[in-house]
Structure formats: structure tokens, C-alpha cells
Amino acid sequence: MRRGAVAWGIALGAVLVASITLAVTIGPAEIRFDEVWASILSHLGLGASPLTELRDGIVWELRMPRVLTAAAVGAGLALSGAVMQALTRNPLADPYLLGLSSGASLGAVSVILLGAALLLPLAAFLGALLALGATLLLASALGRITPTRTVLAGLAVSSLASAITSFVIFWTVTGDSYREILSWLLGSLAGARWPAVAIAGIALVVVGIPIMFTGRLLDSFAFGDTSAAALGVNVQGTRWALLAGTALLTGAMVSVSGSIGFVGLILPHAVRLLVGPGHRALLPLSALVGAIFLVWADTLARTLFDPRELPVGIVTALIGAPVFALLLARRRADA
Amino acid sequence: MSRLAIALSLASAGLLLGGCAAAPANGTDATVSSVSIDNCGTTFSVDAAPERVITIKSTSTEMLLALGLGDRIIGTGFQDGPLPEEWADSDIPVLSEMVPGQEAVLEEEPDFVYAGWESNFSAEGAGERSELQDLGVDTYVSPAACKEAAYKPAKLDFDEIFDEITEIAMIFETDPSELIEAQKETVAGIEPDDRGLTALWYSSGTDTPYVGAGTGAPELVLETLGLKNIAGGIDDTWSPFAWEAVVDANPDVIVLVDASWNTAESKIALLESNPATKNLDAVKNSRYLFIPFAAGEAGVRTAPAAADLAAQLSALSF
Numbered sequence: 079m080r081r082g083a084v085a086w087g088i089a090l091g092a093v094l095v096a097s098i099t100l101a102v103t104i105g106p107a108e109i110r111f112d113e114v115w116a117s118i119l120s121h122l123g124l125g126a127s128p129l130t131e132l133r134d135g136i137v138w139e140l141r142m143p144r145v146l147t148a149a150a151v152g153a154g155l156a157l158s159g160a161v162m163q164a165l166t167r168n169p170l171a172d173p174y175l176l177g178l179s180s181g182a183s184l185g186a187v188s189v190i191l192l193g194a195a196l197l198l199p200l201a202a203f204l205g206a207l208l209a210l211g212a213t214l215l216l217a218s219a220l221g222r223i224t225p226t227r228t229v230l231a232g233l234a235v236s237s238l239a240s241a242i243t244s245f246v247i248f249w250t251v252t253g254d255s256y257r258e259i260l261s262w263l264l265g266s267l268a269g270a271r272w273p274a275v276a277i278a279g280i281a282l283v284v285v286g287i288p289i290m291f292t293g294r295l296l297d298s299f300a301f302g303d304t305s306a307a308a309l310g311v312n313v314q315g316t317r318w319a320l321l322a323g324t325a326l327l328t329g330a331m332v333s334v335s336g337s338i339g340f341v342g343l344i345l346p347h348a349v350r351l352l353v354g355p356g357h358r359a360l361l362p363l364s365a366l367v368g369a370i371f372l373v374w375a376d377t378l379a380r381t382l383f384d385p386r387e388l389p390v391g392i393v394t395a396l397i398g399a400p401v402f403a404l405l406l407a408r409r410r411a412d413a
Numbered sequence: 414m415s416r417l418a419i420a421l422s423l424a425s426a427g428l429l430l431g432g433c434a435a436a437p438a439n440g441t442d443a444t445v446s447s448v449s450i451d452n453c454g455t456t457f458s459v460d461a462a463p464e465r466v467i468t469i470k471s472t473s474t475e476m477l478l479a480l481g482l483g484d485r486i487i488g489t490g491f492q493d494g495p496l497p498e499e500w501a502d503s504d505i506p507v508l509s510e511m512v513p514g515q516e517a518v519l520e521e522e523p524d525f526v527y528a529g530w531e532s533n534f535s536a537e538g539a540g541e542r543s544e545l546q547d548l549g550v551d552t553y554v555s556p557a558a559c560k561e562a563a564y565k566p567a568k569l570d571f572d573e574i575f576d577e578i579t580e581i582a583m584i585f586e587t588d589p590s591e592l593i594e595a596q597k598e599t600v601a602g603i604e605p606d607d608r609g610l611t612a613l614w615y616s617s618g619t620d621t622p623y624v625g626a627g628t629g630a631p632e633l634v635l636e637t638l639g640l641k642n643i644a645g646g647i648d649d650t651w652s653p654f655a656w657e658a659v660v661d662a663n664p665d666v667i668v669l670v671d672a673s674w675n676t677a678e679s680k681i682a683l684l685e686s687n688p689a690t691k692n693l694d695a696v697k698n699s700r701y702l703f704i705p706f707a708a709g710e711a712g713v714r715t716a717p718a719a720a721d722l723a724a725q726l727s728a729l730s731f
Contacts, residue, residue, distance in 0.1 A: 105657050106655050106657050106658040106661060107657050107658065107660070107661035108661075131692045132660050132661075132663055132692050132693065133660075133661070135660055135688060135689040135690075135692055136657050136660050136661060136689060139687075139688040139689035140656055140657050140660070140689045141657070266620060266621065268620040268621040268655070268656075269619065269620025269621075271687075271688070380655060380657070384655070384658070385644070385647070385654055385655045385657075385658035386647065386652055386653050386654065386655070387621050387653055387654070387655050
């Protein structure tokens with residue numbers, strides 16, 4: 079089992095590297111594979127770029143940061159989803175269910191419309207944290223915090239945050255700039271440049287990697303709060319800390335990509351099919367599969383209707399919803 | 414042209430007139446004529462020239478002003494920007510900055526609502542066309558903006574715009590010939606650029622640029638200027654585009670649409686700060702053409718806007 083997980087880890091890591099290598103060579107502009115990689119290597123200090131300054135810009139300023147952002151966001155969202163499913167013991171939990179994404183969206187849309195785009199990541203963090211706080215406060219107001227109460231509270235908070243977001247957009251958007259907001263709400267990586275790589279990458283390293291090592295802790299949650307406490311886990315403290323961590327991670331990802339759906343929900347399930355429910359393997363593998371999935375979903379989004387672009391959230395939902403239905407059907411067969 | 418020919422009938426005389434030039438006789442009160450119109454699939458007949466008109470978007474307001482019908486406008490909504498200088502002192506009440514709601518429209522008791530986009534007529538907007546019609550309010554959408562397959566222009570040309578002028582003039586029982594002649598003269602006066610240049614029509618958007626594509630007013634204007642649209646292959650009026658495709662095409666000039674909410678300056682700042690676009694020839698050499706947002710949509714400002722852009726273009730050196 080453990081050896082199997084390691085083998086999967088190595089295999090998926092290789093697939094991720096291959097995916098990134100290949101995805102940067104695909105796009106509306108026809109640039110040969112070897113030229114793309116010569117250009118990338120030149121930016122890493124190896125040799126000279128064979129491309130003109132402009133075409134070099136396509137590779138290094140547009141495609142590369144976009145593909146890397148997709149990988150980081152996919153990893154972050156899938157990881158957040160896996161953690162939330164464990165903490166709430168609810169297979170339908172993900173950052174969306176608990177209102178974090180809606181909260182992050184509200185924070186981000188508000189500062190965009192106020193013209194303070196520089197505060198975007200901060201506002202998304204705060205929005206996600208506030209939404210999480212509201213969800214947990216509401217859940218505790220209903221009595222002892224249970225998975226069901228948390229999910230219901232998350233639904234209420236998420237509806238409210240979405241309504242306020244819609245209200246803000248409705249009142250302030252003029253002319254045809256609503257398109258920008260719309261593609262943002264659906265999730266899009268079209269605007270991902272190096273600063274986005276920095277935000278998503280730092281969040282993944284600083285918040286995501288420590289979370290990846292909490293598998294043993296999460297395993298103890300699988301049998302209920304009481305048995306977790308019996309194993310010596312500080313149940314409430316751990317839960318709050320991990321939820322705050324996923325809020326930070328989600329906020330960072332939403333601030334660079336908008337609300338991309340289904341990544342956090344379905345990919346942990348897909349990984350469970352591969353390696354079973356143990357979280358020590360599930361967390362890092364979910365991050366890898368999430369990264370691979372979003373790299374390809376975004377490659378589809380920018381090439382399917384070339385030279386037009388599709389918000390990547392549409393692609394993830396179109397792929398994710400049927401896969402999720404299959405997962406549900408399989409769970410039913412298991413039961 | 415053909416659509417108009419079908420639409421036009423003089424019921425009292427039982428005559429079918431088959432041409433654009435055959436506008437109803439101006440000012441003769443003897444006309445008990447009824448004009449039937451098929452506009453984007455909505456049909457109605459006009460027995461008398463509308464007196465109380467609400468216009469939504471700038472193209473409709475400007476169309477009526479250009480035909481000397483400004484006194485019929487009782488209110489405007491969702492104007493794209495300030496009126497051109499020649500009409501700047503016309504005192505038209507503004508109903509709403511955005512699309513006015515159904516009740517706000519009906520409260521003014523209009524007999525005609527003239528909109529620039531089909532989407533302006535919706536339950537959330539000025540009201541469904543059929544519902545307004547049931548209440549005795551005729552509705553009209555700029556035919557260039559029709560979205561139904563049978564009505565959407567395959568590719569906009571100036572005749573389409575002149576047809577709209579003729580049809581509106583017919584509804585309002587006025588003579589369009591002076592305006593159309595002036596427009597034709599303006600178009601004829603434009604010398605297409607023969608330097609074989611390519612262009613991007615940058616309308617809005619930051620992460621995903623929203624650009625003039627192959628079938629609408631932007632394409633018509635660019636072709637009139639002798640410019641090749643780098644997004645001309647997309648079968649749509651406007652379309653989302655990709656920065657990668659822009660950089661790949663490296664257009665010789667960039668047309669910047671200037672709107673209060675998305676200014677030309679903000680677009681220049683974006684183009685110059687984005688590491689991928691700052692090396693575009695047009696950006697490095699500041700080869701920009703400027704057009705106000707309201708002039709970028711099909712209407713009476715299309716021809717003058719093309720002439721204005723032509724003058725800007727001829728001043729650029731390559």
C-alpha cells in the first residue's frame with residue numbers, strides 16, 4: 079500500500095512535468111517545440127533564444143506563467159478539497175461548499191471595482207477567512223459543530239456572499255466590462271503572469287506543503303471527533319488551524335484564477351480510487367493530480383476555440399460534473 | 414435592402430413599393446399610410462409617426478438626432494458616452510444611466526422604444542418586445558445588432574446602415590435622402606490606406622482582450638480604412654481574443670476604443686506594462702488610432718468615425 083502510493087507519486091510527478099513541458103508548446107501562435115524550449119532555457123541562463131523578442135514574449139511572458147499558475151492553483155484547490163472532505167467527513171465538501179470561494183470572490187470583486195487591484199490577493203484572503211469565520215460561527219450557533227451543520231452554514235454563507243457579489247457587480251459595472259467580471263467569476267487563467275505564479279506558488283509552498291504532511295492527523299479524524307480525541311488529538315484546535323490554512327490557500331488561488339469549480343471536489347475522489355482513503359498518500363497525490371488536471375483544462379480553454387478563449391471554469395465544470403456523477407454512481411455500487 | 418422592400422407597404426393604396434428610395438412623401442397630411450415593419454423578427458405596423466420616443470444606447474439617440482427628430486425623444490437610457498459636438502446642446506432628459514426598467518419605461522408613456530441592442534429588451538431591462546407591443550408601444554432594434562440567424566447581417570456594410578436610416582425615416586415620415594447623401598459623401602471621401610497594414614480593434618478587457626471581429630462595424634471601418642483586421646477571421650461582430658494571438662500577429666496599428674469606464678489611456682498603460690505586448694511594433698511606436706465608444710457601433714457615426722480614423726491613420730508614419 080505505502081509502496082504503491084510512492085510509485086503513484088513518482089509516476090504522477092513525471093506526468094506533471096511532462097504535462098507542463100508539453101502544454102507550454104501548445105497555443106494559438108505556432109511555435110515549434112524545440113524553439114519553445116530553447117527560449118525557456120535561455121531565460122534560465124542556458125543559451126540564446128532562437129525566437130524574435132515578440133515570440134519569445136509569447137513563450138516566457140504569456141504561456142509559461144500561465145501553465146505554472148494552472149499547476150499551482152490546481153494543486154492548491156485539490157489539496158484544500160481533500161482536507162475539507164476529511165475535516166467535515168463529508169464527501170461533497172470543498173472550498174465552494176463551505177463558502178470560502180464565494181467569500182474570496184466577493185473580496186476580490188470588491189477591490190477590483192474599487193480600482194484597488196493591488197490589494198486583490200489580500201482581499202481574497204480576507205474574504206475567504208471572513209466567510210470561513212461566518213460559516214463556523216453560524217454552525218456553532220446552531221449547537222455543537224457537526225459536519226451537517228457546517229455544510230448547511232457554508233451554504234448560507236456562500237449564498238449570501240454570491241448575492242452580495244452579484245449586487246456589487248450589478249450596481250457598478252458599466253458598458254461591456256461585465257465580460258471581465260463574468261470570466262473572472264467563472265474562473266480564468268487568461269490574466270496569469272509571473273506575479274500570479276509568485277502568489278500561487280508561495281501559497282502552495284508556505285501553506286500547502288505543511289498541510290500535505292497532516293495526513294496522519296486527518297486519518298484520526300476519519301473515525302469521528304471522539305475517537306480523534308481518544309488518540310490524543312486536540313480536535314477543535316487542529317480543525318480550526320487546518321480550516322484556516324485551507325482558507326489561506328483557497329484565497330490565494332481564487333485571487334489569481336477566479337472561482338474555478340470542481341477541482342477541489344472531484345480530484346480527491348479520483349485519487350481515492352487509486353490509493354484508497356489514507357490521507358498520508360491522498361493529500362500529496364491530490365495536489366499532483368489537481369495540478370495535472372488544471373494544466374490540461376486550461377490548455378483546452380485557450381486552444382479549443384483558438385484564437386478565442388474560454389473561461390477555464392467552464393472546462394472544469396464540463397469535465398468535472400460527469401466525472402463527479404460517475405463517482406457518485408460508483409459510491410452507490412460500493413454501498 | 415430586400416428586407417426593407419418586403420417590409421414596406423402602403424396599405425391604403427394597396428401598393429407595394431419596392432425600393433429604399435421610395436420614402437413616404439414628407440409632410441403630406443393626406444397620408445393615411447400604414448408602414449409595416451419586420452425588425453429582427455418582430456413585426457408591427459406604424460399608422461402614425463411616433464411622438465414619444467425612448468432611446469436606449471447612443472446609436473438610437475444619435476440616429477434620431479441626425480434625422481432632425483430630437484424633439485420626439487422624451488428620454489434616453491444607457492448612453493455610451495457624450496453626444497458629438499453638433500448635438501451637444503440638445504436637451505434630452507436622461508431616464509437612467511443603465512438600461513431603464515420596464516416600469517420606468519412605461520411610466521413615461523412612450524409610443525416607441527428604440528434600442529441599440531436586442532438584449533436591451535428583456536424582462537430585466539426595458540421589457541420584452543411582445544409585452545411592450547401588447548401595451549401599444551412599438552419597439553425597434555438597430556438591425557445591425559439583430560442576433561436571429563435570419564436577420565443578423567452576414568457582414569455589415571454601409572448599405573445596411575443606410576437601410577436603417579431609411580426605415581427609421583419611413584416610420585417617422587421624414588426624408589432621409591439628405592442624411593444618406595451626406596454619409597455617402599463622407600465614405601466616398603475616405604482614401605483607403607495602401608500600405609498593406611494590419612490592425613487590432615481593441616474594445617475592452619484586460620486579461621482577455623475583447624476585440625472587433627470579422628462581421629461588424631469594426632471590420633467595416635477597418636476595411637474602409639484599407640486596414641486588415643487581425644481578428645477578421647472570427648465570424649462575429651466583436652469577440653473575446655487571446656493576447657497570444659495579438660502578439661503573434663504583431664499588428665501595425667491598434668485602434669483604441671475610448672469609454673469613460675475603460676479609457677484609451679488605461680489601454681495604453683496596460684499594453685505598455687504587459688511584458689508580452691510592450692514589444693509590439695504598434696506599442697513601441699505609439700501607433701494608435703482613437704475612437705469614442707459610442708462611434709464604434711453601427712450607426713450614423715460610423716461613416717464620420719471612419720473619416721476621422723482615416724485622418725489619424727494618414728498622420729502615422731511607418
